[in-house]
Amino acid sequence: GAVVALVPAAGRGVRLGESVPKAFVPIGGSPMVRYAVEGLIASGAVDRIIVMVPAEFVESAVALLPPSDSVHVVVGGAERIDSVRAGLAAAPEAAYYLVHDAARALTPPDLIARVVTELRAGHLAVVPALPVADTIKSVDAAGAVTGTPDRAGLRAIQTPQGFAAGLLRSAYLAEGVQATDDAGLVELLGAQVRTIPGDPLAFKITTPLDLVLADAVLDGASA
Numbered sequence: 001g002a003v004v005a006l007v008p009a010a011g012r013g014v015r016l017g018e019s020v021p022k023a024f025v026p027i028g029g030s031p032m033v034r035y036a037v038e039g040l041i042a043s044g045a046v047d048r049i050i051v052m053v054p055a056e057f058v059e060s061a062v063a064l065l066p067p068s069d070s071v072h073v074v075v076g077g078a079e080r081i082d083s084v085r086a087g088l089a090a091a092p093e094a095a096y097y098l099v100h101d102a103a104r105a106l107t108p109p110d111l112i113a114r115v116v117t118e119l120r121a122g123h124l125a126v127v128p129a130l131p132v133a134d135t136i137k138s139v140d141a142a143g144a145v146t147g148t149p150d151r152a153g154l155r156a157i158q159t160p161q162g163f164a165a166g167l168l169r170s171a172y173l174a175e176g177v178q179a180t181d182d183a184g185l186v187e188l189l190g191a192q193v194r195t196i197p198g199d200p201l202a203f204k205i206t207t208p209l210d211l212v213l214a215d216a217v218l219d220g221a222s223a
């Protein structure tokens with residue numbers, strides 16, 4: 001069955017604070033979204049790629065992405081969830097979906113291939129996970145600590161997140177649902193989500209400090 005990667009790239013990048021939407025901010029001289037798409041292609045595990053961008057960036061996205069019959073650009077939405085919905089609508093033929101943030105531009109192709117291997121082995125939902133380095137606490141509205149979950153049982157979750165197509169479509173059929181990642185929506189359906197080891201290079205470029213890190217990684221790679 002076909003593996004279709006949906007690449008949310010329609011965010012504004014408010015926390016990064018650059019003058020163009022985050023996916024179009026250059027790292028090592030090229031826009032982030034180009035690295036993300038090139039990584040998916042290099043994995044050899046993806047049949048088609050749908051990139052969701054802000055409406056006024058469709059033309060520039062088409063111009064900067066690798067020219068390929070299997071790479072398509074569509075208009076995203078106001079929230080990430082709306083962007084993923086737009087991607088789903090553009091790829092009804094998928095047997096498996098990967099949802100992969102453009103902001104995780106340096107994700108190693110090997111991680112992408114490992115997610116697909118798990119899907120093809122029959123797992124319905126697969127996410128990359130890393131141990132958390134910080135202690136995580138819950139707090140109330142006033143900032144008072146209400147608890148400290150055991151860190152050993154916590155993971156930081158990355159993308160690509162992989163799903164059997166029917167499961168992800170069902171998760172997105174529900175209206176008005178909220179989750180901070182795609183697996184969160186699938187969990188609301190009661191489905192099992194499998195974790196596999198993530199990769200530090202799959203970090204999400206969110207803040208100006210992350211941009212410094214991405215540039216340094218690329219500078220080191222070309223040195």
Ligand code: CTP
Nearest residue numbers: 008009010011012013014015078079080102103
């Ligand atoms: N995204 C999207 N559509 C949206 C919002 C986000 O496709 N309406 C994408 C972003 O482009 C990014 C990924 O989802 O690749 C993860 O989102 P995030 O890191 O939060 O990016 P932004 O929303 O752009 O950043 P910020 O929240 O700081 O504005």
Ligand code: MG
Nearest residue numbers: 011012013080
């Ligand atoms: Mg955001």
